[in-house]
Amino acid sequence: xxxxxxxxxxxxxxxxxxxxxxxxxxxxxxxxxxxxxxxxxxxxxxxxxxxxxxxxxxxxxxxxxxxxxxxxxxxxxxxxxxxxxxxxxxxxxxxxxxxxxxxxxxxxxxxxxxxxxxxxxxxxxxxxxxxxxxxxxxxxxxxxxxxxxxxxxxxxxxxxxxxxxxxxxxxxxxxxxx
Amino acid sequence: xxxxxxxxxxxxxxxxxxxxxxxxxxxxxxxxxxxxxxxxxxxxxxxxxxxxxxxxxxxxxxxxxxxxxxxxxxxxxxxxxxxxxxxxxxxxxxxxxxxxxxxxxxxxxxxxxxxxxxxxxxxxxxxxxxxxxxxxxxxxxxxxxxxxxxxxxxxxxxxxxxxxxxxxxxxxxxxxxxxxxxxxxxxxxxxxxxxxxxxxxxxxxxxxxxxxxxxxxxxxxxxxxxxxxxxxxxxxxxxxxxxxxxxxxxxxxxxxxxxxxxxxxxxxxxxxxxxxxxxxxxxxxxxxxxxxxxxxxxxxxxxxxxxxxxxxxxxxxxxxxxxxxxxxxxxxxxxxxxxxxxxxxxxxxxxxxxxxxxxxxxxxxxxxxxxxxxxxxxxxxxxxxxxxxxxxxxxxxxxxxxxxxxxxxxxxxxxxxxxxxxxxxxxxxxxxxxxxxxxxxxxxxxxxxxxxxxxxxxxxxxxxxxxxxxxxxxxxxxxxxxxxxxxxxxxxxxxxxxxxxxxxxxxxxxxxxxxxxxxxxxxxxxxxxxxxxxxxxxxxxxxxxxxxxxxxxxxxxxxxxxxxxxxxxxxxxxxxxxxxxxxxxxxx
Numbered sequence: 191x192x193x194x195x196x197x198x199x200x201x202x203x204x205x206x207x208x209x210x211x212x213x214x215x216x217x218x219x220x221x222x223x224x225x226x227x228x229x230x231x232x233x234x235x236x237x238x239x240x241x242x243x244x245x246x247x248x249x250x251x252x253x254x255x256x257x258x259x260x261x262x263x264x265x266x267x268x269x270x271x272x273x274x275x276x277x278x279x280x281x282x283x284x285x286x287x288x289x290x291x292x293x294x295x296x297x298x299x300x301x302x303x304x305x306x307x308x309x310x311x312x313x314x315x316x317x318x319x320x321x322x323x324x325x326x327x328x329x330x331x332x333x334x335x336x337x338x339x340x341x342x343x344x345x346x347x348x349x350x351x352x353x354x355x356x357x358x359x360x361x362x363x364x365x366x367x368x
Numbered sequence: 369x370x371x372x373x374x375x376x377x378x379x380x381x382x383x384x385x386x387x388x389x390x391x392x393x394x395x396x397x398x399x400x401x402x403x404x405x406x407x408x409x410x411x412x413x414x415x416x417x418x419x420x421x422x423x424x425x426x427x428x429x430x431x432x433x434x435x436x437x438x439x440x441x442x443x444x445x446x447x448x449x450x451x452x453x454x455x456x457x458x459x460x461x462x463x464x465x466x467x468x469x470x471x472x473x474x475x476x477x478x479x480x481x482x483x484x485x486x487x488x489x490x491x492x493x494x495x496x497x498x499x500x501x502x503x504x505x506x507x508x509x510x511x512x513x514x515x516x517x518x519x520x521x522x523x524x525x526x527x528x529x530x531x532x533x534x535x536x537x538x539x540x541x542x543x544x545x546x547x548x549x550x551x552x553x554x555x556x557x558x559x560x561x562x563x564x565x566x567x568x569x570x571x572x573x574x575x576x577x578x579x580x581x582x583x584x585x586x587x588x589x590x591x592x593x594x595x596x597x598x599x600x601x602x603x604x605x606x607x608x609x610x611x612x613x614x615x616x617x618x619x620x621x622x623x624x625x626x627x628x629x630x631x632x633x634x635x636x637x638x639x640x641x642x643x644x645x646x647x648x649x650x651x652x653x654x655x656x657x658x659x660x661x662x663x664x665x666x667x668x669x670x671x672x673x674x675x676x677x678x679x680x681x682x683x684x685x686x687x688x689x690x691x692x693x694x695x696x697x698x699x700x701x702x703x704x705x706x707x708x709x710x711x712x713x714x715x716x717x718x719x720x721x722x723x724x725x726x727x728x729x730x731x732x733x734x735x736x737x738x739x740x741x742x743x744x745x746x747x748x749x750x751x752x753x754x755x756x757x758x759x760x761x762x763x764x765x766x767x768x769x770x771x772x773x774x775x776x777x778x779x780x781x782x783x784x785x786x787x788x789x790x791x792x793x794x795x796x797x798x799x800x801x802x803x804x805x806x807x808x809x810x811x812x813x814x815x816x817x818x819x820x821x822x823x824x825x826x827x828x829x830x831x832x833x834x835x836x837x838x839x840x841x842x843x844x845x846x847x848x849x850x851x852x853x854x855x856x857x858x859x860x861x862x863x864x865x866x867x868x869x870x871x872x873x874x875x876x877x878x879x880x881x882x883x884x885x886x887x888x889x890x891x892x893x894x895x896x897x898x899x900x901x902x903x904x905x906x907x908x909x910x911x912x913x914x915x916x917x918x919x920x921x922x923x924x925x926x927x928x929x930x931x932x933x934x935x936x937x938x939x940x941x942x943x944x945x946x947x948x949x950x951x952x953x954x955x956x
Contacts, residue, residue, distance in 0.1 A: 216491040253676035262552040
């Protein structure tokens with residue numbers, strides 16, 4: 191899946207998430223993952239949306255998002271230019287005989303043990319999506335009982351910040367006129 | 369600072385906004401606002417169904433260029449506006465809907481007449497808001513009008529809980545509009561000069577250009593520069609269903625309407641073009657036919673105020689994002705400038721081809737003197753008798769296509785219809801709104817019998833409020849367009865499509881509503897009946913034209929087919945159809 195990560199700054203007002211999610215459903219765009227949270231500016235929330243480029247016209251998504259009145263900024267973060275993270279909590283079968291091996295796996299992936307029962311462990315992992323996928327595949331061989339995983343969050347590398355980016359319409363005109 | 373209630377602040381805001389008229393119907397949760405409305409200078413037109421209020425607001429906006437306003441109570445009152453909001457969204461019509469909502473403590477409790485109208489209308493409004501703070505009412509109203517009328521226009525809904533209307537709302541506004549809080553709302557302004565130059569160059573080099581003119585030209589009032597551009601570049605013009613009247617149909621460069629029921633010259637010109645300049649148009653499926661086969665050899669210049677339309681359906685070679693008024697002025701200036709230093713656009717061969725097509729493949733129908741009455745004939749007589757100067761409003765279906773094809777439009781804002789949404793029942797209430805907006809003018813609704821029955825109750829509103837619209841029903845006793853599709857695509861199996869001509873008796877119905885009712889079923893009576901119907905009157909006139917029930921709309925491109933598959937219809941011989949299909953490009 192060729193994923194595209196969009197960072198969307200929105201006004202922190204009631205109903206904004208419904209507007210954004212509603213746009214995806216109305217225009218038959220698919221959301222692969224979505225994460226919402228506050229920013230350092232209390233008036234602004236940041237939504238990180240991952241879409242599958244194979245099934246969803248990403249340029250259209252960006253332009254339609256920009257049209258929403260409560261959306262302040264839409265920026266696509268290229269996979270190479272951004273730090274991407276997801277958090278997962280995984281409850282995995284852990285017979286006492288296998289516990290040592292599991293802890294070793296957890297160590298390799300820098301996952302923390304956050305709970306333990308006689309037959310299970312709960313691991314907490316923060317990683318890039320690919321690394322997290324690899325961890326989950328490993329854990330599956332022991333038996334995953336339950337999994338919860340957040341949407342992806344992402345931030346551009348380097349000193350640039352999202353509000354420096356030019357407006358989409360200007361970019362578009364510059365591209366076609368060039 | 370004055371001490372007002374939320375309701376008073378709301379009505380005061382409408383006054384400050386310059387609203388002349390509100391179309392609406394009161395009910396429980398909007399009652400507080402109807403009280404100050406009684407003593408306001410804003411006129412209120414009491415409709416018979418809230419859908420009528422919504423379409424009337426649309427008709428008013430189409431006819432005047434100003435935002436239309438409708439008002440309804442919560443729950444069913446608000447949901448009855450939904451069809452009109454959807455219609456306005458599809459056709460980018462600036463309307464503001466104000467709805468009552470149950471009091472704040474009751475929201476979410478399934479209270480009497482509660483409906484989540486901001487949730488329901490989220491995908492069919494440009495924006496909407498539930499106002500929970502009485503102090504925000506002036507800003508919310510100002511923002512609604514600003515959003516509805518700027519950029520790509522569209523409907524905005526403001527939902528106001530009853531207790532917010534009743535609460536104290538000190539009026540702190542010193543200057544209208546008050547400070548608006550819209551940091552994420554950007555209106556594209558001036559287009560890029562480089563893009564305009566690039567487009568002008570393409571236009572000057574093109575040998576087979578076509579200007580593909582959409583509703584944006586009407587909405588931006590940029591038809592004067594459109595005509596200047598067309599004449600400078602000697603570029604033929606096709607006006608979509610949303611843009612009829614943007615260029616006079618009598619102009620030598622006018623090709624008529626493109627698309628599914630477009631004229632042969634318009635459809636074929638787009639297919640053969642080497643350059644299409646799309647102006648405030650959106651490459652809608654009804655225009656392009658099968659998208660992959662649309663205008664295969666054409667370069668595309670796409671000018672629109674909505675960046676999201678650029679590349680949505682067809683990737684342009686040059687994109688111009690911005691106010692079309694500025695774009696067209698800039699394009700015309702750039703072309704004029706180039707001509708003044710020696711550029712010489714040459715489209716004479718191309719125009720000769722198109723003139724040949726106009727001559728060989730015109731809109732054609734046959735009206736026998738004693739045969740069944742043809743809707744095209746009635747439309748052409750209306751066109752001739754009004755000199756193309758009526759404001760024509762249509763519903764959706766065969767009558768709409770016949771009206772668009774056969775009325776000779778001579779000026780902008782004289783054609784009002786439901787394009788994108790295809791809302792049956794649009795005509796009567798939209799004509800009502802248009803007439804309120806332009807009281808001195810002749811407003812004629814051309815309606816089908818199916819459409820008419822969906823919103824005919826607004827005749828009562830028109831009769832009582834002395835809104836003297838003329839309604840011409842093309843009564844063929846069928847859902848005619850559906851019948852045509854069943855004939856062509858469903859082996860003539862006519863499933864649930866016959867309405868019958870006798871019930872209701874439209875003359876009696878008109879009279880029951882306090883209107884004048886007339887009937888006509890013979891070609892030789894059309895002029896006399898129209899003469900009577902179009903005469904100035906205090907109340908609406910309804911004419912029951914008994915039209916031929918098997919008349920189809922042609923030309924036609926079947927849905928999903930390439931435009932190359934255009935069918936001229938039964939009035940043309942097999943040889944003529946073959947010649948049209950080959951698109952013989954003989955000169956003159």
